[in-house]
Each structure stands twice: as C-alpha cells, then as structure tokens.
Amino acid sequence: MSTTDKASAEAQHxxxxxxxxxxxxxxxDSEADSSDSAAGAQLSTAPAEDGPGxxxxxxxxxxxxxxxxxxxxxxxxILLFLLSLGSIPGSxxxxxxxxxxKVADWKRDHAFWxxxxxxxxxxxxxxxxxxxxxxxxxxxxxxxxxxxxxxxFVGQLTGRPPGAPRRLDRMPAYAxxxxxxxxxxxLAHARALLGRxxxxxxPGKGSVAAEKGYLREAGNLVFHLxxxxxxxxxxxxxxxxxxxGKLVLRGSGFANTLTQYDDFKxxxxxxxxxxxxxxxxxxxxxxxxEESGPQKGTARDFTAYxxxxxxxxxxxxxxxxxxxxxxxxxxxxxxxxxxGYAPVISVTDPSGKVVYKDxxxxxxxxxxxxxxxxxxxxxxxxxxxxxxxQLGFNALFVPTFAGAGQGTMLSQFPDLKFPVLALxxxxxxxxxxxxxxxNVYQLNTAxxxxxxxxxxxxxxxRMLVGETMELPDGAGTxxxxxxxxxxTFSVTAQPGSGLALGGAVAAIGGLAASLFIQRRRIWxxxxxGPDGTTVVEMAGLGRSESARxxxxxxxxxxxxxxxxxxxxxxxxxxxxxxxxx
Numbered sequence: 243m244s245t246t247d248k249a250s251a252e253a254q255h256x257x258x259x260x261x262x263x264x265x266x267x268x269x270x271d272s273e274a275d276s277s278d279s280a281a282g283a284q285l286s287t288a289p290a291e292d293g294p295g296x297x298x299x300x301x302x303x304x305x306x307x308x309x310x311x312x313x314x315x316x317x318x319x320i321l322l323f324l325l326s327l328g329s330i331p332g333s334x335x336x337x338x339x340x341x342x343x344k345v346a347d348w349k350r351d352h353a354f355w356x357x358x359x360x361x362x363x364x365x366x367x368x369x370x371x372x373x374x375x376x377x378x379x380x381x382x383x384x385x386x387x388x389x390x391x392x393x394x395f396v397g398q399l400t401g402r403p404p405g406a407p408r409r410l411d412r413m414p415a416y417a418x419x420x421x422x423x424x425x426x427x428x429l430a431h432a433r434a435l436l437g438r439x440x441x442x443x444x445p446g447k448g449s450v451a452a453e454k455g456y457l458r459e460a461g462n463l464v465f466h467l468x469x470x471x472x473x474x475x476x477x478x479x480x481x482x483x484x485x486x487g488k489l490v491l492r493g494s495g496f497a498n499t500l501t502q503y504d505d506f507k508x509x510x511x512x513x514x515x516x517x518x519x520x521x522x523x524x525x526x527x528x529x530x531x532e533e534s535g536p537q538k539g540t541a542r543d544f545t546a547y548x549x550x551x552x553x554x555x556x557x558x559x560x561x562x563x564x565x566x567x568x569x570x571x572x573x574x575x576x577x578x579x580x581x582g583y584a585p586v587i588s589v590t591d592p593s594g595k596v597v598y599k600d601x602x603x604x605x606x607x608x609x610x611x612x613x614x615x616x617x618x619x620x621x622x623x624x625x626x627x628x629x630x631x632q633l634g635f636n637a638l639f640v641p642t643f644a645g646a647g648q649g650t651m652l653s654q655f656p657d658l659k660f661p662v663l664a665l666x667x668x669x670x671x672x673x674x675x676x677x678x679x680x681n682v683y684q685l686n687t688a689x690x691x692x693x694x695x696x697x698x699x700x701x702x703x704r705m706l707v708g709e710t711m712e713l714p715d716g717a718g719t720x721x722x723x724x725x726x727x728x729x730t731f732s733v734t735a736q737p738g739s740g741l742a743l744g745g746a747v748a749a750i751g752g753l754a755a756s757l758f759i760q761r762r763r764i765w766x767x768x769x770x771g772p773d774g775t776t777v778v779e780m781a782g783l784g785r786s787e788s789a790r791x792x793x794x795x796x797x798x799x800x801x802x803x804x805x806x807x808x809x810x811x812x813x814x815x816x817x818x819x820x821x822x823x
Contacts, residue, residue, distance in 0.1 A: 312379070313386030321380040328376055332367035335359065339366065339507055368480065369510070381473050388466045395459050402444040403453040406765035406781075413765075413781035415792040417799040420775040423806035428768035428778055431805040435798060441764060449767040458785075461755025464748055471745035479738035484508040484516065484574075486734075491584055491601055492727045495523040498574075503733075516735070518572035520556070522548040527581055527727045531656055539610055539655055546578050546729050563731070574735040581730070582606050582613055585639055585663050586723040589619050592716050597622035601726040604639045605683050610653035613639045616685040617665070617720075618672055625669070626716055632672045634685045635720065638664040643704075651704075663722050665711060667693035667701045693717070761785045764798065768806075775809045778802070 311317055336344035345365055349356050363370035410416060421428065425448065432450045436443050441452035486506035488496050496502055498520050526547040532540045546563040550556075552571065563569050569576040584601040591597050597619060604613030619633035640653035643662035651664055670690035674680060693701040693714055703711040705722040712719055762784040771777040780802070782795040 309386065312383050315387065318380065318383045318387060321376060321383060324376050325373075325380060328367065328373050331362075331364045335364050335367075337365060337367065339369070377473070377477070381470065384466055384470050384473075388463060388470070391466075392463055395463060398459070399456060403442060403451040403763060405444075405446045405451055406449040406767050410765060410767060410779045410781035413783050415782040415795040417780045417795060419778055419803065419808045420771060420773075421778055421806040422809045423776055425768035425770060425776050428776055428802070428806045429766065432766040432768075432802055435801055435805075436764060436766075439798065448769050449765060452764045452766075453762070454764075455759050455761035457755050458759040458761045459756075461752040461759065464752030465756060466752075468745045468749035468752055472742050472749065475738035475742035475745060477738075479509075479736050479742065481509040481511040482516070482735075482737050484512050484735045485732065487579070487730060487732050489603055489728055489730045490524045491603070492524050492527055492729075495521060496731070497521040498571075498733060518574050518735075519553050520551060520571045522550045522561070522569075522576075524548055524729060525560075527729050529581060529657070541656070544578060544581060546581075546731075573737065574733055577732045577734065579730045579732050580606075582611060582728055583639055583641060583658075583661075584726040584728050585637070586726060587617055587635075587663075588721045588723050589617075589623070589633060589718060590721075591623050591718045592626040597718075598633075599723070601728075602637065603683075603728045604637065608652065609656070611641050611656040612651070612653040615639070615683050618674070618682075618685070620672060620674055623718070631669050632674075632690075634668045634670075634672055634687065634690055635665045636668075636685050658725065661725055662704050662706060664702065664704045665720060667711070667713060667720070669693060669717070760790060762791055762794070764795065766802070776806070778806060 336348050338345055352359075359365060363372070367373055407413070411418070423431075429445065429448075429450050433443050433445060436450065436452040439454070441454045442456075443450055443452045445451075484506070485508070486503035488502060488504050490496050498517050500506060500514050500517070524546060528543070528545050528547070530542045532538050532542060544565050548561050548563060548569070550559045550561045550569065552559075561569055563576060563578045565578055568578070582604055584603040586599070586601045588596055588599040598617075602615055602617050604615035606613045615637045617633075617635040617637055623631055623633055625631050638651045639661070640651060641657060641661050642653050642655035642659035644652070644654050645660075651662075668685070668687055668690040672680075673686050673689055680686060695701045695714065701711075701714065705711060707722055707724055710719050710721045762782055765779075765781050767779040768776050780795060780799050782791050784791045
C-alpha cells in the first residue's frame with residue numbers, strides 16, 4: 243500500500259503548462275481537470291465573485307451588479323469596519339442621550355468645533371443618518387448573502403456526493419494498493435467503514451463516494467444569522483429601551499412614574515405607558531467594610547431592604563436588593579448603584595422659629611465616603627429686619643474624622659466612626675427663581691453674601707451630631723440633628739438584551755464550527771487489474787488543504803487494508819518471440 247500527498251502527486255503529474263511527449267496527453271489532462279473540478283464543486287456555499295463590470299445591459303445589469311457587490315463578503319467586512327469606525331466618535335464625544343450636561347461642557351470647552359460636530363451629528367452618533375445608513379446597509383448585505391447560501395446548502399444536504407474523478411492520483415491525498423479481494427467486496431467493506439465514520443456515502447459504478455463535515459457550512463450560516471439577530475436585538479433595544487436613576491432616602495419611597503426620576507432617558511419608540519407599575523419604600527440600608535488589614539475600608543456587602551408593591555393595589559412584599567442582584571419587575575430591573583449619607587439639618591430664624599429641617603444628601607468624592615453638598619433654605623426665612631432672604635450653606639461631611647490638626651477634611655473610614663459636618667454660611671438670593679436649572683449639590687454664590695465671623699472672615703464651623711452654629715447678629719441658628727442614609731437605584735428595561743445574548747452565544751458556536759470542522763470528500767475505487775488482482779485507489783479532497791486530510795485518509799486506508807490486504811507479488815513471466823524460420 244502506498245500513500246501520497248499533494249506534493250508527490252504534482253511531482254508525478256506535471257502542470258498543464260509544461261509540455262508532454264506523450265500523444266493525446268493534453269486532451270487526457272483536460273478531461274482529468276474537468277473531472278477534478280466537478281469533484282471539488284460545492285464544497286462551500288460562498289457565492290462566486292462577479293467580474294469587475296456589470297452583468298447584463300442597462301439599468302437592470304447595473305442593479306444586479308450593485309446587488310451582488312453589496313451582498314459579497316468583501317463589502318460586508320468593509321461595512322463592519324465602517325460601523326466600528328463610526329462608533330469611535332460616540333466614545334470620545336459626549337452624547338445627548340447619555341449626559342446632556344457633559345455635552346454642554348464639551349461645547350463650552352471646544353467652541354471652535356461645535357458647528358462641525360453638529361453638522362456631522364457627532365452628539366447623536368448612534369441615531370445619526372450616516373450611522374443608521376451603515377447599519378441598514380450591513381443588515382441588507384447579511385440578509386442578501388444568507389438567503390441564497392441557505393438554499394444552496396439545503397440543496398447540498400439533499401443531494402449526493404459527486405462521483406469519483408477519473409484521476410484520483412491528482413487529489414491532495416491519495417493511496418493505492420493491489421489485493422486479491424474481489425472489487426465488490428472491497429467496495430462493500432469501504433461503504434461499511436465510511437458509514438461507521440459518519441460519512442454520507444453514495445455507491446457508484448466501481449467506486450464509492452463519501453462526504454463529511456456539513457456542519458462547517460451550517461456553522462458559517464449560523465454565524466451570519468447570529469449577526470443579524472444581534473443587529474435586530476441592538477436596534478430593538480435602542481428603540482424601546484428606558485433607563486432612569488433615583489436617589490431614595492431611608493424611609494422614603496419611589497413610584498415608577500416619569501416625574502419620580504432624577505434623570506431619565508429612553509429610546510425613540512418608548513412610551514411612558516410602557517413603564518411597569520410598581521413602587522417601593524427604602525426601609526433600611528446596611529453596609530459592611532473590612533475593619534483592618536491591607537484591605538481596610540473595602541466594601542464587603544451592600545444591601546437595600548425595601549417594601550415592594552406591584553401595581554396600584556399590590557400586596558406589600560419584603561425584598562432585598564444587592565449589588566448585581568437586581569429586583570425584576572415585568573421586564574424591568576431595579577439595580578442598586580450606590581449609597582451615601584444625608585445629614586439632618588435644621589435652621590431657625592431670628593425669632594427661634596424652625597424654618598427648615600431636612601435630610602440633605604451628600605455626594606461622595608472618595609472611597610471613604612468623604613462627601614460634599616449644599617443646604618438651600620429657599621422659603622420661610624426672614625432676617626432680623628423682617629426682610630425675606632434665602633440661606634445657603636456649603637457642606638462637607640466625613641463619616642470618620644481624623645481629628646483637629648490631622649490634615650484636611652477627609653474621612654479615614656467609610657463607616658460612621660466619628661462623623662463631622664463642616665458648614666460655611668451665605669445669605670441673599672440662591673437664584674432658584676430665575677427659571678434656570680441648578681445642581682442641587684452645588685451652591686451658586688453669585689448673588690449671595692457671606693456671613694462673617696468675629697474676625698471678618700467667612701463663617702465656618704465643624705459640628706458633631708447635636709451641635710449648633712450661631713449665625714452672626716442674631717440671624718438664627720443651624721443645628722446638626724442627625725444622620726440618615728440614602729441609596730441610588732437604576733431602573734432599566736432592555737428588551738433586546740436576552741436576544742442579543744442568545745445571538746452572541748450562537749455566533750461563537752457557529753464561528754467555532756466553521757473554523758474547526760473541515761468539509762472533505764473521500765473516494766474509493768476498486769477495479770480489476772490486468773494481472774487478475776483488484777486495484778484499490780483511495781483519495782481525499784478538502785475545502786482547504788490541511789495535514790489532517792492525509793492523516794485521516796491514511797487511517798481509513800489502513801482500516802480497509804485489513805479487510806482487503808495487499809496481494810503477494812507474483813513472478814513476472816517473459817515471452818520471447820522465436821526467430822522466424
């Protein structure tokens with residue numbers, strides 16, 4: 243038994259452009275090439291590339307040519323590259339759908355580029371005309387590529403493996419030997435052997451054709467279909483999504499209506515009627531931290547305990563919301579995002595009347611929950627002359643103060659070990675009546691005056707819980723009453739997320755199948771030889787050349803050789819013509 247790979251086969255049979263001394267060789271080689279081409283046909287469902295020009299005449303010909311170009315793999319890859327390239331501005335430049343305040347800041351800092359950016363829709367990249375055009379063209383390209391390939395693949399599944407070519411020794415992998423086993427028995431053994439190897443076989447006249455690896459093309463089609471599924475899921479999610487944030491104080495509640503959100507953004511086709519009806523009250527919030535060691539201050543657990551109501555008349559239910567363990571309600575998820583402290587502050591006027599008392603949320607600015615905020619007394623306060631004024635206080639809060647003389651006002655630990663509140667006082671107009679939006683955590687002192695201390699400096703004071711700051715000239719008092727907690731929640735609805743996940747998993751599976759499964763064909767021919775033995779030939783052909791194909795053919799040939807072993811060499815008899823008398 244002898245086996246050869248493609249190199250040895252090419253050495254035995256010179257290329258077509260080399261001259262041959264044998265008469266009729268050109269015609270024989272031409273017929274063999276035609277037979278080989280037929281044997282290798284339809285190993286893939288990839289469409290044949292058109293020439294450089296249109297197919298046909300006139301508008302119809304140009305339309306067919308443009309359609310085939312659009313549905314080619316080359317154009318699909320270009321569109322994928324353009325889609326990823328078009329996403330870069332959306333990552334570098336703030337987007338209106340994400341944060342309008344950051345967009346305003348960017349415009350202020352880059353005033354020269356604003357006209358260009360607006361004309362190119364760089365503040366709304368993912369809903370821009372040019373990004374949508376790339377997205378739709380890619381969608382059409384994938385569909386136009388998949389439909390004909392799917393029908394072609396179905397035809398291959400229902401068809402038969404092509405018959406053996408005339409010259410099996412021209413295949414990339416080849417084996418041959420002679421045996422005393424009759425041809426019919428050799429072919430019967432070959433069909434049984436290939437069937438056990440999960441090859442689909444088709445007996446022919448004096449040969450057996452077999453094929454395997456159809457899952458390669460199935461994986462290729464699944465990969466492309468998965469891309470379409472992910473595109474649909476992305477579009478569905480962007481058009482119907484909703485996402486809102488809410489800061490909730492301990493003891494306060496939230497109802498899932500548009501007016502309750504601190505910030506809210508949604509897709510183009512989203513309707514407020516799509517908000518699932520539910521509400522909850524934040525009963526308590528617990529947080530634990532590492533107390534010592536190199537990880538001191540690192541969070542161990544955050545849990546929000548809520549009383550949940552589904553619908554207007556739902557039965558109260560006790561639920562827990564933890565990080566990465568959201569509360570799920572009718573397709574929406576309530577995530578716990580963050581937490582902090584809200585000092586309870588009361589303010590009295592010169593007459594001793596309490597004009598303000600509330601828990602004021604502070605925003606953390608470091609890992610130990612050092613926080614800043616603003617206290618704004620907008621109504622009810624009159625100074626000692628009876629004139630209405632507004633009061634404002636810049637505030638810094640630290641849950642664990644290092645102590646006087648120990649550095650800046652920064653917390654040493656995120657839990658309430660030694661809470662201290664620092665205030666600086668102003669009076670005048672807060673500017674809240676101007677109609678312009680304000681940041682509730684920042685104090686605008688443009689139209690305010692400082693309260694002065696005995697040294698003529700801005701009035702400031704650090705306070706512990708229960709301590710009071712006296713405003714100068716009998717203007718009133720400010721008292722640090724206590725500390726509350728707050729938690730921030732995000733209510734999100736992404737209707738296409740599950741579909742996108744399924745498409746991604748299917749795409750990975752399809753890509754793995756198309757990369758690691760090899761489509762190949764095996765032929766076995768057994769014909770009587772001139773010396774009375776049976777000449778057995780085996781050959782293999784794959785879509786792409788691989789070392790696995792000769793190896794697999796060698797294993798199959800060895801197994802068949804056990805059923806039809808090589809015939810012993812026979813003596814060669816020479817016939818000598820006698821001399822004519």
